[in-house]
Amino acid sequence: MMRRRAATLMLFAVVAAGCSGQTQSPAPAEDPASPATTAARQAPAPSDVTAPEPTAEDGTVTTTTAAIEPAAGGLDPTVGGEIDQTLDELVAKLDQAIAGLEAGFAEEEGEITP
Amino acid sequence: MRKHIVRRALVISLAAGLLATAAAPAAIAQDEPQDTTRIDRFDDRIDTVAVAERIKDAALAAIDRRLETLDRLTAKVEASDHVTREHAAALLADYRDARAGLEALAGEIAAETDPRVLLELAASIAADFRIYLIVVPKSVEVVVSDTIVAVARRLEEAGAEVQAIIDGAGHDRDVAEAQRLLNAAMADAARAAPVADPVAESVIDLAAPDWPDPADRLLSQGRSDLRTAGDTLRSGIEHLRAAIRALRGDGATG
Numbered sequence: 001m002m003r004r005r006a007a008t009l010m011l012f013a014v015v016a017a018g019c020s021g022q023t024q025s026p027a028p029a030e031d032p033a034s035p036a037t038t039a040a041r042q043a044p045a046p047s048d049v050t051a052p053e054p055t056a057e058d059g060t061v062t063t064t065t066a067a068i069e070p071a072a073g074g075l076d077p078t079v080g081g082e083i084d085q086t087l088d089e090l091v092a093k094l095d096q097a098i099a100g101l102e103a104g105f106a107e108e109e110g111e112i113t114p
Numbered sequence: 115m116r117k118h119i120v121r122r123a124l125v126i127s128l129a130a131g132l133l134a135t136a137a138a139p140a141a142i143a144q145d146e147p148q149d150t151t152r153i154d155r156f157d158d159r160i161d162t163v164a165v166a167e168r169i170k171d172a173a174l175a176a177i178d179r180r181l182e183t184l185d186r187l188t189a190k191v192e193a194s195d196h197v198t199r200e201h202a203a204a205l206l207a208d209y210r211d212a213r214a215g216l217e218a219l220a221g222e223i224a225a226e227t228d229p230r231v232l233l234e235l236a237a238s239i240a241a242d243f244r245i246y247l248i249v250v251p252k253s254v255e256v257v258v259s260d261t262i263v264a265v266a267r268r269l270e271e272a273g274a275e276v277q278a279i280i281d282g283a284g285h286d287r288d289v290a291e292a293q294r295l296l297n298a299a300m301a302d303a304a305r306a307a308p309v310a311d312p313v314a315e316s317v318i319d320l321a322a323p324d325w326p327d328p329a330d331r332l333l334s335q336g337r338s339d340l341r342t343a344g345d346t347l348r349s350g351i352e353h354l355r356a357a358i359r360a361l362r363g364d365g366a367t368g
Binding site: 079086087090091094097100101 | 258
């Protein structure tokens, strides 16, 4: 009785292996260093490949809007870009003005001549 | 105070050196008019023509330096994008008057041969015009005052643009931090302009007879107020930058 059951189980196992074509094994954990994983990480997301990077006449690559990914929880990173530029100009004007103020007072030492 | 003491010491030492090497008889004649014998002895020993030439050269060089400074100030005011039309007109008129006065004085000095008279004329180059004690600092204060007011106005305009972005961000966005920073920026802009604005008016009419009082006090106060307004405005600019970063979700807010 025992021998017949064992033989049946072995026959079942052989048939099952033949149907699948290979022996099943647990899926390996992702190896961060494996070439396949690295390639998958480097592959561009679909939204990044909607257009090729335009190249200027001098060969420099320019950024496209399509390649910009919004920051999580924030607006598009280009938001306020022009305002940022305006603020840079205001800081420059302010710095120049204050430097001129100090230089103007430094000149008073010249009053001792002749 | 220390600066005044140093300046006074420099003036005294300069005068002492000049008198000792060149025009000692003239100074002695003014301080001790009763000792005529001594004066005559000095007059006999010095070459008055050479002394007069040395004084004349130094005086004319000092006038040239002031004329160049007036040219530089004229170019600065004419090139400024922010000086108001009224302020520019007042400053340019001052420069023209000072130039005319200095050129007339240069003519007098060039024609004079008496070392004693030349010394008096040379002294008036500083005392009658105060190019470096009044004209230069008041000019820069007017320019900086008008510039700060203009920058504050532009900051408020940029703030309005950021407000529009916040208003259009949609209800699913958390814009509370950006709004807080924007409010801080606008408060800074609103505080800076009223501090800087009155400075130009308080100094623009200062002239040589106003030295030292009230010119020294008003110019010092103006300089201090403009520094304060400049710092406030710089803070406002940084607050607005931080508001924009908060809107982008950069996280690094101030």
